[in-house]
Amino acid sequence: MNTSHHHPPNPNEIVGNRRPARPSSAQLRSTTPTRNRQQHNNTTSNGLNTTAKLEQSILKHDLDRTTMSTNSQKLNGKGKNRLYSTWTPLQDEETNARLFEERKLLLNKWFEKWTDDQRRVVLDDLMGQSRPRQLTYTRNLLTKRFPAHHNDFTRLFPRVLCLYIFSYLDPRSLCRCAQVCWYWKFLTESDQIWMPKCLRFGWTPKYSPSSFESNVWKRVYTFNIQALQTMPVRDYSQRSQSAYYDDQSSSRQNTARSHTHTNRNQHNQSHLSSSSRTNRNVEHPPWRANSRNPSDTLRFNYLDNDDSELESLIAKHRKQGTSILHPTESDHELKNTTKERQGRNRVDDRHEHNGSIRRSQSLSARGSPSVSFRDDHTSRNSNHNNSYLNRPPSTSGFPNRPADMPRPPSSAQKSKYSSKIATNEASNRTWHTMNNDNYIDE
Amino acid sequence: MATTAEASNTTTGNTETATGKMIKIQSNDGQIFEVDQGVVEQSSTIKTLSDLMDVGDVPIPLPNVKASILGPIVDFCNHHKNDQKPEPIDEDDDDDPNKDIYEPKRSDDICEWDLNFIKQFTVPEGTLFDIIMAANYLGIKTLLAVGCKTIANMVRGKSSTEVREMFNISYDPPGEGINAPNAIEGQAGTVPTTQDANATGPSPQPDPMNQ
Numbered sequence: 001m002n003t004s005h006h007h008p009p010n011p012n013e014i015v016g017n018r019r020p021a022r023p024s025s026a027q028l029r030s031t032t033p034t035r036n037r038q039q040h041n042n043t044t045s046n047g048l049n050t051t052a053k054l055e056q057s058i059l060k061h062d063l064d065r066t067t068m069s070t071n072s073q074k075l076n077g078k079g080k081n082r083l084y085s086t087w088t089p090l091q092d093e094e095t096n097a098r099l100f101e102e103r104k105l106l107l108n109k110w111f112e113k114w115t116d117d118q119r120r121v122v123l124d125d126l127m128g129q130s131r132p133r134q135l136t137y138t139r140n141l142l143t144k145r146f147p148a149h150h151n152d153f154t155r156l157f158p159r160v161l162c163l164y165i166f167s168y169l170d171p172r173s174l175c176r177c178a179q180v181c182w183y184w185k186f187l188t189e190s191d192q193i194w195m196p197k198c199l200r201f202g203w204t205p206k207y208s209p210s211s212f213e214s215n216v217w218k219r220v221y222t223f224n225i226q227a228l229q230t231m232p233v234r235d236y237s238q239r240s241q242s243a244y245y246d247d248q249s250s251s252r253q254n255t256a257r258s259h260t261h262t263n264r265n266q267h268n269q270s271h272l273s274s275s276s277r278t279n280r281n282v283e284h285p286p287w288r289a290n291s292r293n294p295s296d297t298l299r300f301n302y303l304d305n306d307d308s309e310l311e312s313l314i315a316k317h318r319k320q321g322t323s324i325l326h327p328t329e330s331d332h333e334l335k336n337t338t339k340e341r342q343g344r345n346r347v348d349d350r351h352e353h354n355g356s357i358r359r360s361q362s363l364s365a366r367g368s369p370s371v372s373f374r375d376d377h378t379s380r381n382s383n384h385n386n387s388y389l390n391r392p393p394s395t396s397g398f399p400n401r402p403a404d405m406p407r408p409p410s411s412a413q414k415s416k417y418s419s420k421i422a423t424n425e426a427s428n429r430t431w432h433t434m435n436n437d438n439y440i441d442e
Numbered sequence: 443m444a445t446t447a448e449a450s451n452t453t454t455g456n457t458e459t460a461t462g463k464m465i466k467i468q469s470n471d472g473q474i475f476e477v478d479q480g481v482v483e484q485s486s487t488i489k490t491l492s493d494l495m496d497v498g499d500v501p502i503p504l505p506n507v508k509a510s511i512l513g514p515i516v517d518f519c520n521h522h523k524n525d526q527k528p529e530p531i532d533e534d535d536d537d538d539p540n541k542d543i544y545e546p547k548r549s550d551d552i553c554e555w556d557l558n559f560i561k562q563f564t565v566p567e568g569t570l571f572d573i574i575m576a577a578n579y580l581g582i583k584t585l586l587a588v589g590c591k592t593i594a595n596m597v598r599g600k601s602s603t604e605v606r607e608m609f610n611i612s613y614d615p616p617g618e619g620i621n622a623p624n625a626i627e628g629q630a631g632t633v634p635t636t637q638d639a640n641a642t643g644p645s646p647q648p649d650p651m652n653q
Contacts, residue, residue: 151568151571151609151610152609152610152611153565153571153574153593153609156571156575157571157574157575157578158578161574161578161586161590164586164590165590165593165594165597166594167547168547168548168549168590168591168594168595168598169549169594169597169598170546170598173597173598173599173600176600176601176602176605177597177602177605179602180602180605180606180611180613181606181611181612181613184605184611196544196546197544197546199544200544200545200546
């Protein structure tokens with residue numbers, strides 16, 4: 001940094017410095033115009049349109065003239081209080097103020113004459129050159145002039161009101177709102193919103209959450225929704241009415257034996273050829289007939305719909321004695337959360353076998369409706385076939401119905417889940433081992 | 443104004459329920475509204491205040507409500523004072539054992555008059571929020587429900603970006619803007635260097651923009 005005030009240093013050095021030391025009056029005359037020009041070249045060089053360039057060059061010319069004239073008018077080089085504006089290196093405060101005033105007027109004059117586009121360009125330029133402090137000042141000016149009215153209502157309202165508003169929203173909208181910002185996420189995932197949605201269908205967390213835990217109910221909801229989506233929906237009453245199924249149910253006893261036989265044979269083969277699959281497709285095994293129009297999966301997004309859809313679906317499940325809560329027993333994801341309920345319902349081998357069957361059904365129903373895949377699957381589990389043939393006669397009225405449909409969720413499920421947890425804890429371990437058996441079978 | 447004319451119509455048609463007692467309420471900018479008992483019944487705040495204070499001719503001050511908001515609210519209450527108290531136990535759902543307490547609340551059951559009423563308030567001007575805040579303050583449950591349902595209807599079905607635009611919510615995605623990994627450290631690091639370079643400069647203001 002140059003500190004010699006009274007000995008005029010190298011002019012080039014002065015030009016290069018951002019805040020130069022005060023040059024002598026003689027030097028001022030020579031250096032100021034060049035410095036002006038440099039400054040303007042800097043501003044004009046960054047991508048302005050031609051008219052703006054033209055205007056600026058005119059302005060620059062004008063300003064240069066002003067500087068020259070004022071410089072020649074007043075130059076007393078004795079000021080100690082130096083104001084270092086970049087291109088008004090004058091020592092006299094009065095002169096500086098006047099100079100600034102004149103230039104400001106000029107700027108205003110030109111600014112008035114510019115078109116809207118040009119003004120925008122210039123404003124962009126000015127913003128680019130401004131420092132953070134000036135930008136903050138500008139923002140304060142703007143907010144004073146245009147108060148931001150469309151505010152975030154969550155910051156405006158008390159939390160109760162926000163939750164009240166969000167309680168009107170459906171799950172999908174809530175999930176979207178959770179992506180808006182962190183506070184919205186906090187609000188829309190709160191338990192107050194999701195708990196009624198869960199309790200409506202009798203979904204409760206399988207453990208008692210600690211008081212520090214949040215978002216429990218949303219997790220319960222999403223878990224149950226996912227379980228719903230992988231669950232096959234079978235309308236047994238309609239199927240049993242059709243002639244095809246009636247016929248099949250009457251001949252069930254005969255075909256069952258033959259099929260266990262063929263299954264055993266195929267079990268010996270390592271891999272099933274496609275031809276054998278098609279053969280058995282025609283034969284229609286007794287334990288699981290294929291539906292001719294595979295509509296047993298409802299493939300719509302539950303979040304898309306209002307609760308009425310979901311409700312009717314769940315009601316259907318309840319009526320047919322299928323609990324919503326263990327649709328896919330063998331699913332890895334669901335293992336931990338469903339195990340209590342599973343443990344209650346599964347008491348013997350037959351149950352377990354049923355679980356594997358049902359899982360295979362749900363898997364195949366998801367992708368392709370072909371029955372052959374299911375047959376392969378069950379044939380590999382052929383050691384279970386005995387239990388399947390020993391189905392109790394009470395369920396034989398529904399040929400496709402697995403022997404032991406789990407019980408429908410009772411009304412007690414809705415209210416008292418804490419007591420249920422206690423009773424279910426005991427059965428956790430047994431179910432766990434059984435579940436492992438299931439996996440071994442795969 | 444059409445609303446005031448309608449309001450006066452309802453008053454004249456409903457003289458038997460409206461007892462002659464009129465109560466004055468005053469907004470925070472000094473404007474005084476005269477409301478009858480039917481309006482007072484709807485606002486729990488005004489009702490409590492008038493019961494407690496046993497006002498004669500003194501207007502009840504409502505310091506949280508502007509006149510431009512209180513006027514429409516009075517219109518709203520005038521329109522709704524003939525309603526048959528649709529569900530007096532609107533909040534206390536537990537009283538009715540047959541009702542599904544977890545039934546999701548509907549937001550599309552705003553009646554037509556209310557729809558037109560709420561249309562004059564918008565989010566960009568902030569008046570909709572004012573109305574809701576005022577309804578919350580005054581304890582007018584029907585109006586509060588209408589306002590909240592309106593907002594819920596606006597939010598429903600929108601993507602998160604649309605919601606952000608609608609409510610002017612600033613958001614920096616992870617790793618950008620204020621969430622950049624070294625947004626803070628970068629600024630902090632420039633401070634001493636700038637000051638060192640311009641140690642003799644008259645402006646102590648460090649400017650990271652020029653670096």
